[in-house]
Amino acid sequence: MGNRTERLLAIRNIISSQKVSSQEELLELLEKKGLNYTQATLSRDLKFLKVNKISDTEKGYIYELPDQHHMPGQELAESYAAQGFVSIQFANKLGVIKTLPGYAPSIAVLIDKVNPFEIVGTLAGDDTILIIPHDNVTEKDVINTLIIIIPELKDKIK
Amino acid sequence: MGNRTERLLAIRNIISSQKVSSQEELLELLEKKGLNYTQATLSRDLKFLKVNKISDTEKGYIYELPDQHHMPGQELAESYAAQGFVSIQFANKLGVIKTLPGYAPSIAVLIDKVNPFEIVGTLAGDDTILIIPHDNVTEKDVINTLIIIIPELKDKIK
DNA sequence: ATCAAATATGAATAACTATTCATCATGGGA
DNA sequence: TCCCATGATGAATAGTTATTCATATTTGAT
Secondary structure (H helix, E strand, O other), X not given: OOXXXXXXXXXXXXXXXXXXXXXXXXXXXXXXXXXXXXHHHHHHHHHHOOOEEEEEOOOEEEEEOOOOOOOOOHHHHHHHHHHHEEEEEEEOOEEEEEEOOOOHHHHHHHHHHHOOOOEEXXXXXXXXXXXXXXXXXXXXXXXHHHHHXXXXXXXXXX | OOOHHHHHHHHHHHHHHOOOOOHHHHHHHHHXXXXXXXXXXXXXXXXXOOOEEEEEOOOEXXXXXXXXXXXXXXXXXXXXHHHHXXXXXXXXXXXXXXXXXXXXXXXXXXXXXXXXXXXXXXXXXXXEEEXXXXXXXXXXXXXHHHHHHXXXXXXXXX
16 A cells, blocks of 8 residues: 555654554554554554654653654744744645745744655745645645644644 | 662663663663662663653664653753852752852752652752752762753853 | 566564562551 | 561563564666
């Protein structure tokens, strides 16, 4: 099957929205979405996505997406980025972010640093960023990815 | 044996200073320090210390101390704390931190939030914090713990 | 279009980690 | 002092995750 990308997206969505403490558990959740794979594949996926296993008072250990955290100064950059963000639209599979004048480059850098596999690359002007998504990645996926990178966007989008 | 505390300290020291990717490996490192235990005990220790296993490009996965990270705004609080820190002294097993006027409460909160087992508790006035260490915890251990909590202190202490 | 190389995957298994069970030590109350 | 409850620990084992090996699929170059 060629839905590796779909599976990776689903894994990230699941992990970011609920507490999962084993690959078997994750396997079942994927099954409910019609994605049938084995634990071996999942193990590889989690490694690929650099998913961490962190201590959790409730479930012992749970999986957690890596993303930005752990980088000093990141939060500041994020809220700066959120401040400059104006809107996002899609056309012909491409995303177009409008920003306040001058903000585009720094926001694009933020996205590039995380380098999510959903986004092949970005091109920033002064107040516009072009987002080039991977094939098979939907607009919703791109938006979710951006929200994971810059949580403050949640309130500004849609 | 009564050196559980010693072992927990050693584990934290090892993990914070080098990349360890399995309990067997950690077991050997402890052995070199004269601490002989089994993997079962280590598993319990790591759970107790809430140690995380995070992705590492070099070794796949490595253990990492929990401490502050993962909490938004934490970095800011840290550098603020480091700014207000003046000195630390010990007397009768108790640590006494002097801060700039008004800084003591917020620095104490930082320490309390991490709640390291080396420190039973803190008491903050306006510019003074009393640190109450656990039995069998040395001054050096307390200082190391504080540095783990507030890395910027490294340059200000000693 | 064809072949080679790279990638993806599952089954089986190895490697690693957590838990169960039994034992021993310690520290309060009666 | 004598139990009893609690906590620490190891051995064995159960549970979980990573890897190996074999195939199949996709991609790229000719």
